[in-house]
Amino acid sequence: MSQIAALTRAQKAAAILVAMGKPSASRLLKFFKQEELRALIEGARLLRTIPQSDLEKIVAEFEAEFTEGAGLLDSADKMDTILNESLSPEEVSALMGNEAPVVKQEGPPSVWPQLEKLEPVRLGVFLASEHPQTAAMVLSKLAPSASANVLLTLEKPVRSDIIKRLMTMTSVPDAAIRVVENQIRTRVLTDTGGKDISAGQARVASVLNELDKTQLDEFMKELEEFGTGDLDGVRARLFAFEDIELLTQKARTALFDGISTEIVTLALRGAPTGLAESILSAISQRSRRMVESELNSSAEGIPQDDINRARKTIATTAIRMASEGAFTLPFVQDAA
Known part of the structure; x- marks a missing residue:
């Protein structure tokens, strides 16, 4: 009896899901009932490596179209990966027959997801006033993208010291982590009365972005002299035509990819030589x-x-593209 003939329907389905890859398989898994998912898991556990030729025969039985090149499949391991990335730990536990109830931890919510939502500048100001080892520990708890954005707001000596400590950091005692978490709740997450001011900062920035560069600089100087707080979050959203030179070459290329030559020509009338060259390049x-x-x-x-x-x-196009994640607007203080 051939290897294919010896496979159950659950094993064949598991092989096809693995061949489809995680994105497509993840979407399909949500349509299975629990008993069907359990059968798929058990089928994958018993499944051995399947040659490409046999996989094509299995696909034909299910009357589906797959591209060539699925290759050899390590089905059990890949099925584990798909399940773990598609379902919550509680759902996986239930599927595997673990009847133990999930115990919900008491206490305040974790500070780390909240920190990742803060403006990088605001968190950077806090970390700059802390010991570099503490700053390194905080950044180690954040998503890599969030940590990178915060590091970019720090001065180079501080940034280098923190990175060096991140490279040599070992495990941090739970007691020390709790102390830092409490400090963050008190000094960072509640220093504005618990209010999310990002929406207000965005509104102010949208108004200031309507001014020309000279008026904008004047206005920001007045706000600083008046002692207006939380200006860093506003600055991070400001962008004028003259700031194009501060963008990276990659960001400038992305920006002008969708702008007509007529608008570029008109905008460059009377523009300084350096600014014009940064755009033309x-x-x-x-x-x-x-x-x-x-x-x-x-x-x-x-x-x-x-x-x-x-x-x-x-x-305006640059601001919109930055808000969509195409690139990051330069901070005014970095440009100075």
């Missing part, structure tokens, strides 16, 4: 030749309002 050679050719023609009769509108369009 981010577009294709063909587009650059077209823009430069237009710029060499007379600008007489072109209203300044049209130029300002073109620049505002580019700045």
Whole structure:
């Protein structure tokens, strides 16, 4: 009897799910009943390596279309990975026959997910005032992307010291972690009365972004002199046409990929040489030749309002793309 003939339907289904890969299989798993999932798990446990030719025959039996190249399958291990990434620990435990009730821990919610939602600048200010070892411990508890964003807000010597400590950090006693958590709750998460001020900061930034660069700088200076708090969160959302030079080359390329040459040409009328070059270097050679050719023609009769509108369009596009995660806007203090 062939290997395929000896397989149960649950084993065949498990093989196909593994071949599909985690994203597709994860979506399908949610449509199975618990007893069906349990059968799939048991089937995967008993499943051995399946050659590509046999897998194609199994797929044909289920009348599905799969691409070539699934290769050899380590079914049990991959099924474990799919289940663990698709279901909660409680669901996996229930499927495996663990009837022990889930004990809900009492006490305040974890501070780490809340910290990840804070503005990187705000958390950076707090960590800069702490011992580098404490800062390293805090960052080790956050998602890598959140930690990286916070590190970028710190001065280079502080940043380097924290990274060095992160590399050599060993396990931290639970008692020490609890002390730091309590400090964070008191000094970071409640220092604004427990209110989420990010929405207000976004509203202020949206108003200030309507100003030109000179007016914006003046306004921010006045706010600083007046002693307005929480300006770092506002600064992180500010962006003007003149700030394009502060973006990375990759960010500039992404920004101008969707902006027409007509708007670019109009925005570059009268722009400083350095700013113009940073923009021209981010577009294709063909587009650059077209823009430069237009710029060499007379600008007489072109209203300044049209130029300002073109620049505002580019700045607004940058802000929108940054909010969508395409790139990060530069902080004003980093640009200084």
